[in-house]
Amino acid sequence: MPERTPEPPPAGACDAPARDAVLHAVSSAVLAVTRHLSVREVLQVIVRSASRLLDARYAALGVPDDQGAFAEFVAEGISEEQWEAIGPTPRQHGMLGAMLRDGDPVRLADIRRDPRFEWWPRAHPVLKDFLGVPIRDGDQVLGIIFLSNKRTPGGFTAADEDLLTMFAAHAAIAITNARLYERGRELTVIEERTRMAHELHDAVSQKLFSLRLTAQAAASLLKTDPGRAAREIDQVQRLAGEALAELRAVIVELRPAELDRHGLVETLRKHVHLLDRLHPVSARFAFDGDPSAARVDVTAEVTVLRVAQEALHNAVRHAEAAHVDVRLSRRDGALVLEVGDDGKGFDPDADPVKGLGLASMRDRAENARGSLEVVSAPGAGTTVRLVVPA
Template sequence: MCDRGELREVSAAVLAVTAHLSVREVLQTILTSARRLLGARYAALGVPDSGGGFAEFLADGVTDEQWRAIGPLPRQHGVLGEMLKSPHAVRMADIRQHPRFGWWPRAHPVLTDFIGMPIVDGDEILGELFLANKIEPGGFTADDEELLRLLAAHAAIALVNARLYERSRELSIVEERNRIARELHDAVTQKLFSLRLTADAAATLVERDPDAAAAQLETVRRLAADAAGELRSIVDELRPVDLSGDGLDVALRKQAELLDRVHAASVRFTGCPVPRLTAAREEAVYRTAQEALHNALRHGDPSSVTVELRTGGGMVALLVEDDGKGFDTAAPALAARRLGLASMRERAAAIGGTLKITSAPGAGTSVRLEVPTGG
């Protein structure tokens, strides 16, 4: 049975699932609570990817220095691989006696008593939660197993919610694309068709009836202006929805979390709430971050990308850094990248900001944008 302290721990972990936290923060809260509640020295939580590794792997009970010394993330083999195939818990006095136990890196702590619980949604195994080295003698108990099963169930809720959120965003993007396509067809394509016909008519009249040709060309000018106006109005409606309600920091955090889930590279956001900027400046910062992330993930082949948003000295600063292959900023860039870099510079200039792009082959890329908060 749980005492009051344990119940508070369980309550905190459960409430984290419905709080406005990132999925990673929710899973970390559940993991930390599990280690404390079950009295374990070490705990970990893994969410597999489709390539034989882990899309998410969190550990609790080891320092950052120890974690770095252990080395790369584990793969889906041995006991970890077995837990991803079976919905049943694993509870042992010594994990090294498991028939699928293989080895661990030299810097890895020695694990003995062990309890592992698959994170299950229906018939699908979403991940695994496991703890090792019970602090009190006697190993993990049946009560520990039941409590861990409860926490794993809430981890499953967090992961399912994340999937639903991602799918809803994808559907919103598809719906927005369809809306733009309809508006382009209805408002612009027809004008462009009329413009082409009028231009053809003007071409046939140039020599035999210059006045009529001039009138047709005036119609061409008017239709072109109308089409340009329609395009501007459509583009103006593409202001990121998240900015209007959430603010810049929340919108960038959501963007980073979405990209982190759909790309192999780790994409992380750090920052704090910043003062509200003008609509033009907020959109410029957001679009610059999007472009920098796109360039890093498409061209840089990084293992990690960080997005940082800070404020101070009357400025808001955006920093997007990656550890990818970088490029020579003095050399001609790929057409797509060159266009993106030009777009970022134009956005910065238009809002009175300053943009600095630093990169070198093999040294990653850094994009820093500073915009004033006032004026």
């Protein structure tokens, strides 16, 4: 099990030596968990610890990408419902953009009065006193960490700024270590997939070769020796079953790497938010429950992800939908995925609709011992509902 970060008392309740001791304990815990957690989980530990350390109601940490947005953005003090209402991850504008460009600490009594402040989404909590510092690795800014709305009266102090700057230095080490750990895992996955590709070539190719020869023998014996031909056909069925089992085993192992890094819930969330940013359709994701409770066997995770991706592709490319809602929940020992859109819909009982991948989705559900239901009608949108036993 990952080590839990100790929860330090608020910094306002400590003198300087005590706060230094708290910082040492927290940074040691952060460095320890990087051996076990993903980068995102390490970021969450850092934000939670900083919020507790400086007694801030809100805290956030953003890691920039190369497209003017944030590759990772985690926050403390904001519920899942608030995140859904706020919308997509912020871009590098306003104060966040200025901090990334300048790379300097910022401490303000009221961020709203600073000329670098621009705007917030309607559902965003109101921030007042503000403290932000860059997280540096040498000259490179890995990200920014900022706190707001200090619970202790008087706002953030110069001592708080020094403390958060020290904390950010330790956070940089934690983030770098976590990234190296994930890259090592990725290299291991690549090596394993290369090995499995060779195994697939050796094992399945031999079975398919035997299958072809046996089928040819059965065809040649149909007229002269029907009994022996029937036995050869039985052999064909057996070899085909073995080849199919080999292929399924390899496909399960070749599951998307992001499932290993982020888990099913976070992978789906990222995919939906990416579609929301890249397409005119408004895409939203919601998960009912603890993300760790959504972990199921490998086949089921891949099935849920692929069915969700196929359903989302249909909504974006074919349905002419304005809104798409993706819901994942845990009910009665099963994982339930629902992808609903308000598009033009279709008649599921009519002739098979080409290009929608319905047969593929049903096959995936059956292979995972689950069920798939598609509810749609012309002009009434479409809902895809997958139930996978957990």
